[in-house]
Amino acid sequence: SRPREFWRLDYWEDDLRRRRRFVRNPLGSTHPEATLRAAGEHAPDEDILVKGKQSIKSQVLGNQNSESEILLEGDDDIMSFMEEREVENLTGPVSLSTPAQLVAPSVVVKGTLSITLSELYFEVDEEDPSFKKIDPKILAYTEGLHGKWLFSEIRSIFSRRYLLQNTALEIFMANRVGVMFNFPDQATVKKVVNCLPRVGIGTIFGLPQTRYSTI
Template sequence: SLSLSLFQEWQNSIQKNAGLAFIELINEGRLLCHAMKDHIVRVANEAEFILNRQRAEDVHKHAEFESNCAQYAADRKEEEKMCDHLISAAKHRDHVTANQLKQKILNILTNKHGAWGTLSQSQLHDFWRLDYWEDDLRRRRRFVRNAFGSTHLDVSLKALEDYGTEEDEMVKSKKAFRSQAVVSQNPESELMLEGDDDAVSLLQEKEIDNLAGPVVLSTPAQLVAPVIVARGTLSITTTEIYFEVDEDDSAFKKIDAKVSF
């Protein structure tokens, strides 16, 4: 009770002595308190907004980094696949070139003027056939030896009527063969090469050198040939343009080995 009475007396004395100045001081303190509260809330909101923006930027940068890593890995994988394809194609080309050189040396040795050549082996006739190789103007101007050549001595003269009957039989046989081909649904089997030498003779007689200069352009392409569409890579160097078939392609594996393109 004593303290309460002292506080009341102190308050009354302040009100009497200070008056309006004390009341204004209290009001200014109250206003300053509200202003500080608003300022603290505003600063806290701004800080939260800045933190959210930084967090969103971090998430975006992380996603962009993962995307760049995935794209880089895909590019490296595609580049490695292209290198492996070019290496395997070069090995295949070297193998074909080696077979061609071996056959050329064998032809030189077994020729009638060669070291292993005799009159009985060369016989009296040398048979030739038109090669599949074409020059820049797509002219077939090269002959190669035909090991299966013949003078057709067993062919005898026949009358015109005999040829007519034979033509009718040929037409019937062709129709029967085509009907069988339609049933089997395998038209590629009609195309056959005469021998293994035909695949080698598709190359030029000159030696195939290594690639001269770096590859200027390399792009996926498709080689269109009769009844065949092969996927591969078209490469252009400073001196050559060549196509390498993709042997790992599923469509290429389904092609009959007897079909050439």
């Protein structure tokens, strides 16, 4: 029989910031544990409980197999990409490196944001105690933990408030995906903006594309 497919909302957004596309979700689940719990509370039948446990086991095994297949298929590509990335990081001079927080749905992780003459990249601090406490199932859906973005892909940069402080920036890319970073203080925000391309808040609002419009 054909394996069941799961879907999730894509990170792509339209001009009104609506996420209107679905993509396949290799980590999707029917959440059989919820069905099992309801069955145990309302109809404690041994057959139902046994079937529920078998469903959970098969679901877990299926997810593990699909994940391993994905990793095996793209293993060579991942290795070559990592090697190219290491070479690029060594050859490109870093204009600015600062502590930052990646602000993503459900998580805020600490790391380092580095900016070169043509790109910016973020490396999460995997040794941070708060990072180790995050559920791996949530991290599987978090993009940008080891992210890299070219200047040519940046279309607009907006200043944002994080925890009532003007210390964050949200950067939108050509593929209509945004990434948000929080910085230690507003002075660091200005330094980051000065190192990023002069795109302002984009062209949709009719304002000049200057760094001043971002700040």
